Amino acid sequence: MDNNPLLNYSIFPPFSSIKINHVKEAVQKILTNCYNTVDQIVSEKRITWDTLYYPLMIAENELQRIWSPITHLNSVQHNLALRKVYEESLSFISEYRNWINQHDGLYKSYQSLQRGDSGQKLSIIQKKVLNNILHNFKLSGIYLSPQKKKIYAYITSRLSRLRSNYANNVFDATLGWSKLITEKKLLSGIPDHALEIARLAAQARGEKGWLFTLQYPSYSSVLLYCDTKELREELYWAFNTRASDQGPNSGKWDNTLVMDEILALRYELAKILGFRTYFEKSLSKRMVQSPKKVFNFLMNLSIQIRSSEYKEFLEIQNFSKKNSSCISLNPWDIAYYREKQKQYLFSIKNEELCCYFPEKTVLHGMFSVVNRIYGITIKERSNVETWHSDVRFFDIFDGEDRWMGGFYLDMYLRDDKREGAWMDELVGKMYRNDTISQKPIAYLTCNFNCSEKQKSSCLLTHHDVMTLFHEFGHVLHHIMTRIDIPEISGVNGVPWDALELPSQLMEKFCWDPDVLQLISMHYRTKEPLPGYIINNLLKTKTYQSSSYLLRQVIYGLFDLRIHHEYIPGEKRSALKIFNEVIKQVSTCHLSMDWDRFPNSFLHAFSDDYSAGYYSYLWADMLASNVWCRFQELGILNSKIGKLFLNDILALGGTIDLKKCLVKFCTQTMTVEPMLKYYGIPVSVDHSMPI
Template sequence: MYNNESLHSFVFPLFSSIDPKYIKESIQQVLTNCYNTVDQVVSKENITWDTLYYPLMIAENELQRTWSPIVHLNSVKHNLELRKVYEESLLLISEYKNWINQHYGLYQSYQLLQNGDSYQQLSIVQKKVINNVLCNFRLSGVDLSLKQKKRYIYITSRLSQLSLSYANNVFDATLGWSKLITEKKELSGIPEGSLENARLEAQAYGKKGWLFTLQYPSYSSVLLYCDTQVLREELYWAFNTRASDQGPNKGRWDNTIIMDEILALRHELAQMLGFNNYLEKSLMKRMIQNPEQAFNFLANLSTQICHNEYKEFLEIQNFAKTQYSCTSLNPWDLAYYREKRKQYLFSITPEELRYYFPEKTVLHGMFLVVNRIYGIFIKERYDVETWHPDVRFFDIFDDENKWMGGFYLDLYLREDKREGAWMDELVSMMYRQDDISQKPIAYLTCNFGRLDNKTSSCLLTHNDVITLFHEFGHVLHHVMTRIDVPEISGINGVPWDTVELPSQLMEKFCWEPDVLRLISAHYQTKEPLSDYIINNLLKTKTYQSSSYLLRQVIYGLFDLRIHYEYFLGKQGNALKVFNEVVKQISTHHFPKNWERFPHSFVHIFSDGYGAGYYSYLWADMLASNVWYRFKKSGTLNPKIGKLFLNKIIALGGVIDLRKCLIEFCEHAVTVESMLRYYDLPIPADNHLLT
């Protein structure tokens, strides 16, 4: 049934053969080929797509195939030896990227191609690629003076180093603190599964008791459930002072100076290219086109939810006072009492729900969902080498059983693994003139805590399920593409503030009764979630939703402001601006003077979301509009699923996404759908929502 020639001809990385001693040499070899290819293509007299772009595409794809597994291992199998050679190799790649992005001869060749007779014969995809390449040249300073180019190269190389240092500091600070508890009574309230994880963690270090760390599954189990306030406070303090001048490891992995330099260099870079600030530069490739629109989007959203958010806080405050005699809510109390009230209102405990979401059942159900919507099939393959025994590989086939690509699945928390969840690409879809097509392959990475060995499968929380669906949405976006040029294939080439659209959409399926029945089965009885539990779970969807949304608004506004209002030489500005934004918007929570959230905000200082964190809310707004189009036709309706796949997901960076979304949703895209989704008041002045 799944006999595809391209499936068997694809060459996968041999992760066990990647020796740090030889990484730099391998990178140098593949870069030499890239340099030589550039020299060859600019020497051609007859400039066509096949003589100019195609050879470079093949050379840079080889670089991607070589470098991607190394980047990935540095995130999921991190050690100091690999870190060192990774950083050295990254400098070589940055040097090449700067060289090619400012190669005036290559730039002229692309201009000649665009203005030549053969341009009109190119496909829409090829024309889009050429336009993107020329835009990238200009945004990389190809027209700068020689002196400015040297400065530009220094800045981009330095920013690459600083972003890496920032992320390393957060990684080290997260692993650099732990707390051993020897008296179980101090852990009252924490679910048994989380306690077992903590016991196994202590056992791994030859200790008796329960070891808690700042890795999120461990940290959140204390903040959400632990009845011992002093323990919640201690973990909150350690977590919210990571990589800073405060906390238990103050000054050891301090990101203060790094943040200052990142912001200064980003601002200088933007001004060098003719922009007033880094935010303007960042928005050049977004759906939102100017700073005013970005600020207005968040400000209007804030206006719609602030009143509701304060109401939610008063409800928690009153509940804590009447039920637990708590007269003063500290930051480390809020999540705890939110969770207590949720259990009180909806009779749902995290442990009870977890028993219904064994990993195998969730995966099987998730694959059934996308099969029904998009007509695709997902099948595990066992002969693909991985970097850890727990990692699995899955092939994706279309409705004609043709292999479309695949993904690695790495679900579990490990000490040598970067925190969080993400999708990254091994390779993109790419055509070749020798008829050996390249299919897209992705990495899907999470950090779920493994439970005790009483169960045959890892048990997930409902939040874990949402996270898995989210990252799987990115995988589908990458693999389901029909564009065979990596520049604009899959997640590449789409406006960055819309890249979260497919993932935010997938999250919403986790709240559908039909889907919940597909992805649930009690690990012992095999019974799916009952209607009673589903009804109670659905009530939690909008529970404290304003608090969540306002937190995202704060993060987004903080990010916009530090990249828009930069003042030269102003040290410590990031923390100052963050505290200002919180005081301006928050109705009740003001950070303690020792809190240092910006120091571990990896998304904007290291992960590519700088001057673009608003994208999560913007994409959620788009996804809410798309979602109601799905709801209108039936959530698992294959007709509407195929329409979304064929008109939006599969076409990536080629389409006018704004126009396509309006056509798909059958109305103007507005914030109203998002407010409706979260059960928030919709203002009468509707034009503000467009």
């Protein structure tokens, strides 16, 4: 055990040394310490912050330090052996969480601390932590009868396993289908760089031709560009029936019963805790406290957007008829003709545009932007061990060159890597009584499509750039905190529906002309992005924006309704509700009877955004209000940047966020700035102050 790398590292995990047999051993050792720590602190007669909270904070941090690398490797170096030991260890951790969350002695100790003389002397931040802990006890069923506590423990443990099963099914279904094309004429329209990646993928499997998969970069290259309608249809069919009873792998990795059980158990869990619905329970720790308010927010948005969406659909329809004699549009045609029309209207081709966004230039420019705004400096460190040769590490320093923390950057798509882009934490900022402070470390993960040959000068699309800025916003939120108590430091303790605010704000910088100059340069000629291309690119910001926003409304309403209107015993309720939402909201949504989107909607069934997907739109609304304030004073103005940093970003979960945002923006938050940002006409009747 002394040689277990998970138990013997100081700052950075030795990823290359971590083996499967180390996982269970490390988890069990640290959990034993956690159990013993709880037993010790509840036996203390004198209850203070230092005798109660501090020892458990240290023990929980040790658990975070060993579990975070395991969880991360399960996402970025996934294999069946790791999956098995991960899920086994997850059950041990779930058991511990249930035990500690319903520990009467520990709960009474925290109550005593709050009520006693020692509690009155706590700082405002410590009192906030204490209130959060006691609230979490209530949400974990501390008041339940012994019998109901057992039911609660079973449900939470089972849900943890089901969430993992759901994600595994999507992962397996995504990798379980591929299409080898041997006739190049069928691939007309697909950009050369995407074809080269497909050719190399086929070559890696010992095949000649071009291999396409359901991993999003490969899939989207066909849906956006391929002139062969039949191929677009086949990939669309395979992608939108993943993990279901339909499609090329029908019945294999099927999530239908998994979804039914997840919804049933979430409903039962909410009822046990005294809530009417699971959605109501989820709102207890968010900015928006009422399901009705969320519903009204989403429905009012749909009312604002629907006429614009219909107009956008007619434009695509007319364009496809006029330019391609397309009589009727199918779902697999929309993205293709949307891209064609965008090229026609704005003379923007992604293959040409990405030549101006080489990865090195984009990173340097992004770091320059936050240096100007927040006064921080970012430098690469070369001697940090990583899990893959492509992964890099960067340090962040404040204006006085003090180390604030750092982040791993994992940019490229791999077969053993979970899809999407995300930020997660290795550790958070934490004080220690021995004066040694723990600095926050994050993972920034993307899945950009880049072959081995291209990695020396990987070219990004503008959408890739936005994705990178988005996740970097989460990184900044985590690392630039001033709070050194993990529960409310960085992204922790922030209302979940505001968690996307910093990331949505960072995205908006990608549409500013000055920022575009900073983050772009032709990878061969070294010429800056020409003004006429910038102008054309900026016009695309509002192109088909209503369709995008309404799609987010549909996802948000679907997530709300399955967690707020669930009827016990009703099978396939997820698919039924999804189809109802589409008919209710969209004016022109094209779908097929075999479409099974819910079966691969990770946010609603596997991620932490379940019963909270509306958060993306809510946070975008908040970010749009903040963006207006940046625009008033100059978006690269350090004065407004540091004000946002010091009054909001760096304070984590310690503040009343709504009050702080109103103060920062000097006005009440409304949906109007978001609609204007996307170029959507605003109805005064639906300005919706929050």
